[in-house]
Amino acid sequence: MTTQLNTNISWWWQVVVFTIIVVILAISWLWSTTTSNGDGPPMPPLPPGPVHLPIIGYLPFLDRNLHTQFTDMARTYGPIFKVRVGSKLHIVINTPDLARAVVRDQDETFANRPLTVAASISTYGGQDIAWSNHNVSWRKLRKVFVHEVLSIKNLEACSGIRRDQVREMIKDIYGKIGTALDLNEIFFSTIAKVLTSMIWQNSLDEEGADYGHLAGVERDIRKEANKLDGIITSVIEDRIKYNSKNNSHDDINDAVGKKDVLQVLLDLKDHATTSVDITIADIKALLTVSFIYPHESSAMKSSFIANDIMVAGPEATTLLIQWTMVEIMQNPEVMKKVQEELAQVVGPSNIVEESHLSKLKYLDATIKETFRLHPVVPLLVPRSPSKTCTGSSILGKSLEFNPERFLAHEAVDKYDFSGNNLNFFPFGSGRRVCAGVPLAEKSQMLILASLLHSFNWSLPKGEELDLSDIFCVTLRKRKPLVAIPSQRLPNTSLYM
Numbered sequence: 001m002t003t004q005l006n007t008n009i010s011w012w013w014q015v016v017v018f019t020i021i022v023v024i025l026a027i028s029w030l031w032s033t034t035t036s037n038g039d040g041p042p043m044p045p046l047p048p049g050p051v052h053l054p055i056i057g058y059l060p061f062l063d064r065n066l067h068t069q070f071t072d073m074a075r076t077y078g079p080i081f082k083v084r085v086g087s088k089l090h091i092v093i094n095t096p097d098l099a100r101a102v103v104r105d106q107d108e109t110f111a112n113r114p115l116t117v118a119a120s121i122s123t124y125g126g127q128d129i130a131w132s133n134h135n136v137s138w139r140k141l142r143k144v145f146v147h148e149v150l151s152i153k154n155l156e157a158c159s160g161i162r163r164d165q166v167r168e169m170i171k172d173i174y175g176k177i178g179t180a181l182d183l184n185e186i187f188f189s190t191i192a193k194v195l196t197s198m199i200w201q202n203s204l205d206e207e208g209a210d211y212g213h214l215a216g217v218e219r220d221i222r223k224e225a226n227k228l229d230g231i232i233t234s235v236i237e238d239r240i241k242y243n244s245k246n247n248s249h250d251d252i253n254d255a256v257g258k259k260d261v262l263q264v265l266l267d268l269k270d271h272a273t274t275s276v277d278i279t280i281a282d283i284k285a286l287l288t289v290s291f292i293y294p295h296e297s298s299a300m301k302s303s304f305i306a307n308d309i310m311v312a313g314p315e316a317t318t319l320l321i322q323w324t325m326v327e328i329m330q331n332p333e334v335m336k337k338v339q340e341e342l343a344q345v346v347g348p349s350n351i352v353e354e355s356h357l358s359k360l361k362y363l364d365a366t367i368k369e370t371f372r373l374h375p376v377v378p379l380l381v382p383r384s385p386s387k388t389c390t391g392s393s394i395l396g397k398s399l400e401f402n403p404e405r406f407l408a409h410e411a412v413d414k415y416d417f418s419g420n421n422l423n424f425f426p427f428g429s430g431r432r433v434c435a436g437v438p439l440a441e442k443s444q445m446l447i448l449a450s451l452l453h454s455f456n457w458s459l460p461k462g463e464e465l466d467l468s469d470i471f472c473v474t475l476r477k478r479k480p481l482v483a484i485p486s487q488r489l490p491n492t493s494l495y496m
């Protein structure tokens with residue numbers, strides 16, 4: 001069973017091409033092709049790779065779907081190969097052992113990110129968590145984000161916000177029962193609202209800046225970086241003004257019974273309850289984390305290599321939910337089992353609550369199986385080594401969607417999202433592992449469970465499910481999922 005599981009999981013490597021791209025900055029083309037290092041120790045030999053052109057390297061031959069191209073290249077060049085793009089050398093690795101060398105044995109060395117001009121513009125000069133190098137400032141922000149903003153206590157405290165937004169979504173869908181809905185739009189707007197309301201509740205309403213505007217900012221963040229900065233700055237200023245007028249910020253806190261993230265951060269700044277001092281610039285960088293979003297450029301392949309990308313919350317979570325729904329609809333047996341589990345754990349007279357989530361083992365396995373076949377961040381986020389580093393074939397494959405593989409006794413603990421198991425780590429691994437895992441996990445489970453408990457789903461007449469994907473840093477569905485909901489729970493008040 002274990003061997004079978006490992007064999008199947010390793011297929012994840014083939015499909016995903018688990019790859020960490022290491023960018024060695026500031027290495028000239030000529031210098032990087034030699035194996036000597038002046039008077040210093042000899043450079044280690046570079047791995048094999050395709051022939052590249054002078055100056056531009058392999059750029060003209062890169063395919064839009066890098067994840068599949070890298071899979072093919074791994075067959076030719078082996079588990080580690082090089083790709084030069086311009087003056088930059090990228091090393092692509094794709095086995096658990098090599099991953100271990102990067103994110104475990106030499107995690108500290110590989111903990112930097114290659115910051116580009118575009119990433120710099122949209123992240124306050126790489127001051128956010130995702131694009132900062134591994135330095136004191138990154139440590140501080142990450143500590144605040146993981147241990148304060150997304151602490152178990154604060155995540156619990158925000159559960160009412162998530163619940164309200166998901167109920168809104170259910171009510172909205174109920175109003176459109178029987179019609180064909182673009183689920184991608186619904187998921188994105190729900191996740192985005194969950195994140196924005198957790199962060200600053202209704203502050204945007206005062207601005208007259210609705211989420212649609214903000215989503216526009218995300219979609220073209222480079223052009224709109226100033227606008228995003230303006231919005232964040234004015235939300236912070238308004239809150240500071242509001243707090244100073246009202247000695248206590250009770251009504252902000254009471255709106256959902258709890259503080260939002262902005263208030264948590266302002267309190268930290270004012271009352272230094274932790275060992276870290278945080279500044280307004282830190283707060284802006286932390287708030288940006290929630291909006292950083294893969295930037296879709298018309299010249300995607302070059303923009304990827306140039307790292308003109310940002311990865312985080314709404315996009316990745318939306319895609320995961322969408323792919324899971326597609327697989328569930330494609331596999332009626334899986335749909336049946338998920339809904340049976342929901343009937344058992346939640347019951348037909350209740351709506352899904354976060355307290356139910358830990359009992360939804362089959363749904364959890366279904367999500368993991370979706371990640372295996374559709375890793376939403378297939379190449380993870382690039383790492384850049386801080387010094388020169390020295391240094392399988394695919395064992396099996398299964399395209400069959402089978403959540404049971406994650407339910408095997410051992411798998412339950414072994415294949416989680418912590419990044420500890422280097423056969424399966426869709427959220428990355430090591431010290432740069434995704435900082436949003438607990439929030440992503442809760443949000444995706446809650447939304448999926450609610451959608452499948454409250455509704456049955458079918459395809460519009462004559463339509464077929466399409467499983468083709470497209471690589472845009474994240475792995476998107478080529479065509480959005482369109483499906484028709486029908487009422488599942490007997491009591492209509494559960495939809496209000």
Ligand code: HEM
Pocket residue numbers: 129130131142289290311312313314316317320376377380381382426427428429430431432433434435436437439440
């Ligand atoms: C399905 C949902 C998500 C997936 C698949 C995902 C995946 C990833 C991956 C692969 C990385 C790079 C890890 C590495 O370099 O080893 C990452 C980094 C990061 N993610 Fe996520 N993510 C998701 C949701 C979120 C959410 C909801 C947030 C927060 C609101 C978030 C915040 C971050 C941050 C801050 C980083 C940078 C961490 C660092 O460099 O120290 N992510 N994510």
